[in-house]
Amino acid sequence: MKPAAAWLTGALIVLFARFITAVRGIWQGGPPAPGARVYFANHASHGDFVLIWTVLPPALRRLTRPVAGSDYWLTSAIRRFIGRDVLNAVLIDRTRGDPDEDPVAKMAAALDEGSALILFPEGTRNTTGVPLLPFKSGLYHLAKLRPEIDLVPVWLANLNRVMPKGEVVPIPMICTVTFGEAIRLHPAEEKKDFLARAEAALRALAPRRAEPGT
Amino acid sequence: MNDVQADFLTLLAAIGAILVVATVIGFVLQRRLSPNRDNASIENLNARIHAWWGMALLLAIAFLGGRIGVVLLFAFCSFAALREFVTLTSVGRADHWAIAGAFFLILPIQYGLIWYGWYGLYSIFIPVYAFLLMPIVAALRADTEHFLVRIAESQWALMICVFCISHGAALLTLDIPGYSGRNVLLIAFLVVVVQMSDVMQYVWGKLFGRHKIAPNLSPSKTWEGFVGGVASATLIGAGLWWITPFTLVEAGLLALVIALMGFFGGLVLSAVKRDKGVKDWGHMIAGHGGFIDRLDSVIFSAPIFFHLVRYGWALP
Numbered sequence: 001m002k003p004a005a006a007w008l009t010g011a012l013i014v015l016f017a018r019f020i021t022a023v024r025g026i027w028q029g030g031p032p033a034p035g036a037r038v039y040f041a042n043h044a045s046h047g048d049f050v051l052i053w054t055v056l057p058p059a060l061r062r063l064t065r066p067v068a069g070s071d072y073w074l075t076s077a078i079r080r081f082i083g084r085d086v087l088n089a090v091l092i093d094r095t096r097g098d099p100d101e102d103p104v105a106k107m108a109a110a111l112d113e114g115s116a117l118i119l120f121p122e123g124t125r126n127t128t129g130v131p132l133l134p135f136k137s138g139l140y141h142l143a144k145l146r147p148e149i150d151l152v153p154v155w156l157a158n159l160n161r162v163m164p165k166g167e168v169v170p171i172p173m174i175c176t177v178t179f180g181e182a183i184r185l186h187p188a189e190e191k192k193d194f195l196a197r198a199e200a201a202l203r204a205l206a207p208r209r210a211e212p213g214t
Numbered sequence: 215m216n217d218v219q220a221d222f223l224t225l226l227a228a229i230g231a232i233l234v235v236a237t238v239i240g241f242v243l244q245r246r247l248s249p250n251r252d253n254a255s256i257e258n259l260n261a262r263i264h265a266w267w268g269m270a271l272l273l274a275i276a277f278l279g280g281r282i283g284v285v286l287l288f289a290f291c292s293f294a295a296l297r298e299f300v301t302l303t304s305v306g307r308a309d310h311w312a313i314a315g316a317f318f319l320i321l322p323i324q325y326g327l328i329w330y331g332w333y334g335l336y337s338i339f340i341p342v343y344a345f346l347l348m349p350i351v352a353a354l355r356a357d358t359e360h361f362l363v364r365i366a367e368s369q370w371a372l373m374i375c376v377f378c379i380s381h382g383a384a385l386l387t388l389d390i391p392g393y394s395g396r397n398v399l400l401i402a403f404l405v406v407v408v409q410m411s412d413v414m415q416y417v418w419g420k421l422f423g424r425h426k427i428a429p430n431l432s433p434s435k436t437w438e439g440f441v442g443g444v445a446s447a448t449l450i451g452a453g454l455w456w457i458t459p460f461t462l463v464e465a466g467l468l469a470l471v472i473a474l475m476g477f478f479g480g481l482v483l484s485a486v487k488r489d490k491g492v493k494d495w496g497h498m499i500a501g502h503g504g505f506i507d508r509l510d511s512v513i514f515s516a517p518i519f520f521h522l523v524r525y526g527w528a529l530p
Contacts, residue, residue, distance in 0.1 A: 022297060024497055164307050169314045172297040174496055 006085040017054045021162060021175035025055030029152065029181030032057055036111040037150040040139055042132055042202060043120035044160035049087060051156055052118055055177045065110055066118040069094040090117065104141045111146055127165045132203055135195045143185035143194065150182035155205035178205040218396050221457050222277065225402055229270055236263045273405065277398050281329065281386055284398060288383035289325040294505040295375035296321065298495040303367035308357030312348045312368060320344050321376050328380055331387040340377040345369060374513055381516040388528040390459050399457040404472060404519055407451040408511045411473035415443025432484040440477060447473035459527050468522065472515040479514025
């Protein structure tokens with residue numbers, strides 16, 4: 001019963017996402033490939049998971065798990081259902097309530113099972129005017145633990161305009177999800193250098209758009 | 215089977231035959247000129263032909279669905295067009311409620327009024343009520359940066375994508391003596407003339423196009439394509455007089471107006487695209503770009519055609 005409900009909810013979420021955003025995936029760095037890999041994306045709204053999920057081929061969708069904060073997704077029955085059963089998220093505790101829980105090890109374990117992960121290295125939703133917040137170090141620690149895993153930058157365009165923080169009604173607008181060329185941690189690469197390189201790889205995917213008055 | 219359905223089926227068979235011929239030509243061209251799928255023009259032509267099949271099928275289903283089918287089809291086209299248009303505007307956070315209202319309130323109300331057949335209200339609902347209410351909603355958020363630009367863009371989006379497109383469906387509400395129950399054929403006439411005009415402009419332009427009309431706006435538009443396309447569409451429209459309440463000459467003249475307005479619609483909306491720095495409005499229809507790329511000529515011809523028919527042939 002529950003798996004069927006989760007499948008149906010997932011299908012409805014994808015349908016709704018397509019209705020509102022007519023989302024299109026642009027595979028700039030090569031065609032979609034199965035297997036363990038990390039998609040790291042800019043994060044502006046709760047719809048971000050959904051859009052990446054929607055543009056993935058259905059066969060890959062089932063094996064792709066978002067990494068999300070359990071402090072948010074376990075706080076109500078409906079969030080728990082969507083986070084755990086529908087999206088099959090790898091839930092990590094951002095508040096570090098349990099000192100023994102190691103979020104990076106949890107992600108590595110999911111990769112070892114053959115899952116692909118969706119990670120938002122900014123750590124939280126970006127509601128500022130700047131395009132990208134500085135990355136937290138989680139991506140580096142994961143790359144260090146599993147250096148053979150491909151890290152694919154993914155830029156989500158326009159979703160922040162569809163549903164700015166605090167609004168409840170989404171505005172239909174066309175969104176794109178651009179997948180760039182995978183990067184890996186170089187041997188002996190410093191944390192600071194790696195994070196700067198990852199940020200640059202992601203920012204390079206942002207489409208240029210004319211602003212009013214320019 | 216009544217005579218509306220018989221005429222409609224004849225028309226469908228003709229469109230089907232044209233598409234079969236186009237598909238065969240596309241296939242032969244691909245075999246001879248683009249065996250490795252590397253000739254962009256041929257591949258684009260075939261993508262367009264495939265999309266045409268889909269559009270013709272969708273239109274046929276909607277027409278068989280009667281009034282509600284037609285209204286829903288045009289409402290969906292408006293929705294998809296508005297979604298493309300709003301994406302390119304500079305509307306921001308302060309316009310959130312005004313734009314949400316355009317999608318989820320104004321658009322359904324406009325099509326509800328057309329379904330209900332209330333001419334007195336659907337012909338002024340957007341130019342009067344929405345025109346005045348939208349800036350009020352936006353002003354309440356007290357963000358004055360680029361206010362006029364944002365308001366003007368959202369008004370334009372509504373007029374182009376909802377008001378103008380809805381006049382295609384509104385042809386159903388006209389009360390034409392001796393033509394009752396056949397209005398859906400008027401929509402078929404409009405759509406066939408406008409789309410054949412586009413296709414024939416493309417064909418004439420590809421075959422004989424030398425002199426560009428507006429190289430900065432739309433490099434593919436040539437005088438040869440324009441004259442050949444509009445003339446062909448006029449003849450095709452005249453040849454369709456038997457599905458309309460018009461005489462042969464009247465049908466030809468109305469087709470001429472439709473083709474001319476359609477051409478200028480394409481020109482104007484190309485100018486908007488240039489201004490916004492994009493090549494296509496979207497990517498929904500393979501080979502054609504977005505919905506607005508396909509609908510631009512309907513957008514400009516539908517309201518004019520509607521009012522000409524209303525003043526000339528319909529009871530008030």
